[in-house]
Amino acid sequence: xxxxxxxxxxxxxxxxxxxxxxxxxxxxxxxxxxxxxxxxxxxxxxxxxxxxxxxxxxxxxxxxxxxxxxxxxxxxxxxxxxxxxxxxxxxxxxxxxxxxxxxxxxxxxxxxxxxxxxxxxxxxxxxxxxxxxxxxxxxxxxxxxxxxxxxxxxxxxxxxxxxxxxxxxxxxxxxxxxxxxxxxxxxxxxxxxxxxxxxxxxxxxxxxxxxxxxxxxxxxxxxxxxxxxxxxxxxxxxxxxxxxxxxxxxxxxxxxxxxxxxxxxxxxxxxxxxxxxxxxxxxxxxxxxxxxxxxxxxxxxxxxxxxx
Amino acid sequence: xxxxxxxxxxxxxxxxxxxxxxxxxxxxxxxxxxxxxxxxxxxxxxxxxxxxxxxxxxxxxxxxxxxxxxxxxxxxxxxxxxxxxxxxxxxxxxxxxxxxxxxxxxxxxxxxxxxxxxxxxxxxxxxxxxxxxxxxxxxxxxxxxxxxxxxxxxxxxxxxxxxxxxxxxxxxxxxxxxxxxxxxxxxxxxxxxxxxxxxxxxxxxxxxxxxxxxxxxxxxxxxxxxxxxxxxxxxxxxxxxxxxxxxxxxxxxxxxxxxxxxxx
Numbered sequence: 051x052x053x054x055x056x057x058x059x060x061x062x063x064x065x066x067x068x069x070x071x072x073x074x075x076x077x078x079x080x081x082x083x084x085x086x087x088x089x090x091x092x093x094x095x096x097x098x099x100x101x102x103x104x105x106x107x108x109x110x111x112x113x114x115x116x117x118x119x120x121x122x123x124x125x126x127x128x129x130x131x132x133x134x135x136x137x138x139x140x141x142x143x144x145x146x147x148x149x150x151x152x153x154x155x156x157x158x159x160x161x162x163x164x165x166x167x168x169x170x171x172x173x174x175x176x177x178x179x180x181x182x183x184x185x186x187x188x189x190x191x192x193x194x195x196x197x198x199x200x201x202x203x204x205x206x207x208x209x210x211x212x213x214x215x216x217x218x219x220x221x222x223x224x225x226x227x228x229x230x231x232x233x234x235x236x237x238x239x240x241x242x243x244x245x246x247x248x249x250x251x252x253x254x255x256x257x258x259x260x261x262x263x264x265x266x267x268x269x270x271x272x273x274x275x276x277x278x279x280x281x282x283x284x285x286x287x288x289x290x291x292x293x294x295x296x297x298x299x300x301x302x303x304x305x306x307x308x309x310x311x312x313x314x315x316x317x318x319x320x321x322x323x324x325x326x327x328x329x330x331x332x333x334x335x336x337x338x339x340x341x342x343x344x345x346x347x348x349x350x351x352x353x354x355x356x357x358x
Numbered sequence: 359x360x361x362x363x364x365x366x367x368x369x370x371x372x373x374x375x376x377x378x379x380x381x382x383x384x385x386x387x388x389x390x391x392x393x394x395x396x397x398x399x400x401x402x403x404x405x406x407x408x409x410x411x412x413x414x415x416x417x418x419x420x421x422x423x424x425x426x427x428x429x430x431x432x433x434x435x436x437x438x439x440x441x442x443x444x445x446x447x448x449x450x451x452x453x454x455x456x457x458x459x460x461x462x463x464x465x466x467x468x469x470x471x472x473x474x475x476x477x478x479x480x481x482x483x484x485x486x487x488x489x490x491x492x493x494x495x496x497x498x499x500x501x502x503x504x505x506x507x508x509x510x511x512x513x514x515x516x517x518x519x520x521x522x523x524x525x526x527x528x529x530x531x532x533x534x535x536x537x538x539x540x541x542x543x544x545x546x547x548x549x550x551x552x553x554x555x556x557x558x559x560x561x562x563x564x565x566x567x568x569x570x571x572x573x574x575x576x577x578x579x580x581x582x583x584x585x586x587x588x589x590x591x592x593x594x595x596x597x598x599x600x601x602x603x604x605x606x607x608x609x610x611x612x613x614x615x616x617x618x619x620x621x622x
Contacts, residue, residue: 099466100459101621116466119370133459135387135451142386143460149379150464152369190460 051076051229052097052198057106059092059253066092068253069106074231074246076197079224081244081261082233085341089253090233091129094202098127110198120151122194128201131183136176140167140186143175147190161189166215180207188216198229205239217243237337251341265336272305273312276325286315303329373470380474384482389447394486397440401487401525402494404433409498412505426506427517427586430498431491434521434584435554438528441483442549445532448475450542462622472617475533476610483529488522513586516595520583523599527580528553531606537613553577576605 052074059067067089074080084090095101097108099116108114110125118124134143144158162171165185170178175186184207191199201220205213220243224230234240240247240261247264249257257264277283280300288294292306304312309326316323331339369375384390408429449472452458465471495518499506507514528549535545557577564572572578573593582588582598593601 095621098463100462102619118466120368121371121466122464123368127463129459129463130456133456135383135455135457137387137389137451137455138383138457139386142382146379146382146386147460147464149382150376151371152375 051112052108052110052200052231053112054093054097054108055106057093057096057108058104059089059096059101060104066253067096067103070250070253070255072248072255072258074198074229074248076229077224077227078245079220079230079232079243080246080248081240082231082248082250083237083240083337084233084235084250084256086235088235088250088341090235090250091202092253093250094127094129094200094231094233097200098125098129100129120194122147122151122153123196124194125198125200126191126194126196127199128184128187128191128204130202131180131187131207134175134183134186137174139172140175140178140189141171143186144189144193148193151194153193157193157195161192164192165189181209181212184208184216185212188219196228199223199231201230201232203233203235205234213239237334249337249340256340264340265330272303272329273307273309274301274303274325274327274329275312275323276301277316277321277323279321282319283316283321286319286321287312301325371465371467371470373473376465376470377474377477379464380471380478384448384475384478387451390444393440393444393447394483397437397444397525398486398490400440401433401437401490402497404436405430405494405498406501408432409501412502426499426502427495427511427514429502430495431517431521431584433494434524437487437490437525438553438580439550441487441525442528442532442553443546444483445479445529446536446542446545446549447532448479449533449536450540450545453536453540454542458622468617469614472533472537472610472614476530479529479533480526484522484526487525488519491518491521491525494521517584517586520595520599524580524583524602527602527606531576531609534606534609534613537617538609553580574601576602579605 054070054072054074057067057070058065070089070093082090082093092101093108096103097110097115099114110118115121115125134140138146141158141162144161145155147153148155148158162168165188167182167185167189170182175183178186184204188201188204191201199220204216204220208216220230220232224245232240232243244261246260247257248255249259249264274297275283275287278300280302284294284302287304287307292304295303295305297303309328313323313326316326409426412426412429452461461471462468495509495514499508509515531552532545532549535548536542539545539548553576557572557575560568560572560575569591573582573591579593579598579601582593583595583602585592585595588594592598
């Protein structure tokens with residue numbers, strides 16, 4: 051369990067993290083989502099005691115990370131795939147990390163196998179690709195078999211097979227009852243792995259919701275209706291508070307009335323429906339809608355219209 | 359709170375474990391063995407070279423036991439820079455590579471990392487430097503032949519051990535500067551400036567009335583530790599050790615302060 055309370059970090063006049071409060075619960079994957087520069091990495095570094103908060107607190111399993119007697123067994127982190135000495139082998143990197151808290155050599159061999167670095171474990175980490183570096187970082191996160199995992203953009207630089215592997219790994223870790231907190235700037239990535247979302251923009255909390263609620267919040271639910279007798283149906287539905295937009299011949303989009311109501315009315319009038327579907331915005335759209343005011347670096351070209 | 363059964367018993371982070379981790383880090387870099395080898399070669403090589411050029415006791419009265427001892431240990435000066443560089447690399451490379459974030463997430467109390475590094479470095483380098491000093495002295499005296507000094511001559515054992523102390527101290531100074539400046543080039547230039555240039559520049563620029571103060575510069579204080587006989591205007595060996603040690607402690611304390619307080 052991770053608890054963040056009124057966490058704030060200022061660099062001079064710039065506020066990177068602004069009064070964040072949220073809780074990350076065990077047993078599920080929680081996505082930490084926000085545009086680049088939203089303060090995700092800074093928040094994660096403060097949770098791990100690498101950066102000092104200007105104010106506020108962050109605890110792991112009830113205590114600040116630095117106050118645990120065996121911190122690697124409380125939380126494992128992948129913060130930066132490059133947090134490795136380039137001249138040292140993956141094996142010796144992990145061995146040195148393990149030695150600080152008496153983790154046996156057998157566990158080092160085990161995590162090397164888990165992340166699939168067996169063949170290159172004795173090679174210098176400086177020659178690793180970004181994907182191999184990520185795997186090494188995940189190996190160090192798993193080293194202490196910790197209850198809490200904090201992963202900053204873990205799929206960066208991984209090939210599709212690697213991305214699939216990390217998704218399954220995160221789900222498995224959560225299913226074992228662990229707390230899995232993973233950051234990403236890609237909503238689509240989170241849609242596939244996370245159950246809960248903490249969304250930030252410009253260092254502030256935008257949403258702390260389940261993935262389902264998140265879509266609900268950001269959407270203007272509408273219903274797509276297709277019928278050979280669309281003109282008659284249109285008259286049946288139209289009324290105050292209901293908007294009907296013609297999409298193409300025989301098809302229109304209704305907002306302000308549920309799919310159930312539309313179906314009932316059509317049935318009562320004996321009108322056949324060829325399609326009646328709830329239009330959910332994609333997660334990516336929902337994310338863009340929510341964070342559009344909080345994007346730090348925006349291109350001047352706006353993304354108009356609804357993406358498919 | 360946790361529903362996950364830990365598969366390993368909780369083992370605390372202790373200073374001994376962090377020191378073992380630093381031992382693994384020290385020896386798992388190829389650059390360690392290379393730098394250590396170069397340092398020893400420079401130290402012994404210059405000593406033997408100086409011993410072979412010793413020749414007759416010159417007109418300056420360089421005879422007696424002082425001459426051949428100093429000659430055989432003449433490599434201390436350059437070796438100081440080599441061992442100092444090893445110390446700088448041991449600490450500053452953590453910052454240049456990003457390793458420090460892994461190190462400090464494993465040891466979030468932070469200071470044990472610095473103490474562990476100093477302990478490992480001091481242990482290894484003192485033993486290596488002492489062996490190298492003994493080899494340089496013995497070899498140098500063999501080259502000097504009849505003019506050579508023996509281990510039993512006054513001040514000889516102290517000069518040999520003192521050389522190892524100065525070399526180890528320079529390395530620890532390097533670790534401190536590395537942690538304080540967090541940059542390999544900046545720490546090496548500072549070390550070089552303080553140990554090599556400062557004494558000469560200060561001697562040239564300051565009026566003669568300041569000469570007694572020059573003895574307190576780090577380089578001159580270090581020289582007093584290795585000198586067989588104390589010359590006029592320099593500190594005695596123990597005073598030299600105290601002053602040189604004082605500089606090291608000051609830098610290490612400042613480094614510890616920055617390590618503890620600053621963002622990693």
